[in-house]
Amino acid sequence: MSGQGRSTRVGVIEDHPLYRAALARLLDDAVDVELGAVAESVEQFTGAHEPAGSVVVLDLKLRGVTDAAAVAKVVAMGHRVLVVSGYATPADILGAIGAGALGYLSKHAAAEDILQAVRTIGAGGSYVSPELAGAALDSARHRSDNARLDLSERERQVLALVAAGERDQDIADEMAISVRTVRSYLDRIRDKTGLRRRTELTRLAIEEGFASW
Numbered sequence: 001m002s003g004q005g006r007s008t009r010v011g012v013i014e015d016h017p018l019y020r021a022a023l024a025r026l027l028d029d030a031v032d033v034e035l036g037a038v039a040e041s042v043e044q045f046t047g048a049h050e051p052a053g054s055v056v057v058l059d060l061k062l063r064g065v066t067d068a069a070a071v072a073k074v075v076a077m078g079h080r081v082l083v084v085s086g087y088a089t090p091a092d093i094l095g096a097i098g099a100g101a102l103g104y105l106s107k108h109a110a111a112e113d114i115l116q117a118v119r120t121i122g123a124g125g126s127y128v129s130p131e132l133a134g135a136a137l138d139s140a141r142h143r144s145d146n147a148r149l150d151l152s153e154r155e156r157q158v159l160a161l162v163a164a165g166e167r168d169q170d171i172a173d174e175m176a177i178s179v180r181t182v183r184s185y186l187d188r189i190r191d192k193t194g195l196r197r198r199t200e201l202t203r204l205a206i207e208e209g210f211a212s213w
Contacts, residue, residue, distance in 0.1 A: 008122030009054045011036040013045045013074070014084075015062050019107065023057055023084070026111050033118065042070050052078030055122050057114070058101075060085040060092060067092075068099040075100035080121050084114060088132050097203040103127035103165075125165035126202050151192065158185040162198055163205035 010027050012035075014020035020038060028035040037048035042065040050056070056079045060067050074081050082103040083096045093104050102121045105114060109129060117127040151159065154175075161171045168186075172179045195201055 007032050007034045008118060009034045009036045009051065010118055010122075011045065011048075011050045011054050011056045011079070012038045013040070013042060013056060013062065013070070014038075014059045015040045016059070019059075023114075026114065027057075027118070030115055030118075033115070041065070042073055045074070046077070050077075050079070053080070055080045055082060055118050057082050057084050057118070059083075060087055060096065068095040071096050071099035071101045082114075082117050082121050082127070084109065093128070093132055094203055094207065097128070097199055097206070100199055102199060104132055105129050106132060120165045123167075125167060126163070126198060127165045128163070128202065128206065151189065155185050155189050155192075158182060159189055159201060159205045159208075162186075163202045 010033050012020060012023050012027070014023060017040075020040065024035060024038045027033045036054050037045055037050040039045035039048055041063050045056075056074050058070060058074060058081050060070065060083055062070055065073055071081050071083065081096075081101040082105065083101045084105045084107055085092065085096075086107045088104070088106050096104055103117045103126055105117055105127075106129065109117075113129065117129075120127045157175065158171060161174060166174065168179050168182045171182045175182070189201065190196055193201070193204060195204060
């Protein structure tokens, strides 16, 4: 359904029939969302030939291709993945993000949180719920302080805002600096970490404890 303005096309891969139907209904009822392919497995979704560029709400524990491998396969098709899973250990979260997921929510997430995540990812951002980012952060805090990156305070702030799904202009507005300066910070962060993609930087922010800045 397109409604007024631009709509976000969203597919679903979920093997639990009731939850799959509830997700499809939620998305189909949103005026700014166009419901795409709804499938119970990655294999079935592949056969539906969903147009590249869709946001795909993906469960992790599926029949056939599963976990991070499922994320990687759907990302390789050219889609933007939002994981909505009943499993939310730090390993699950970081594994999914490392495989290219742009968002992660628990199945306990409210309907509006799922829609907000879909809209954020559809607009080019990323979205990890604060409680899940916190869980991964708690795990990361057990790491030695000596392993932490040598980033400046401002670079850490930029990294935290990237992890929150903010775009360059949003970061500039939040920090009261120019977009050019934001990109300069990002270049320095990439040089120091060797990471290029925003999904990789999001994972790093969670691991290093910057996501709750």
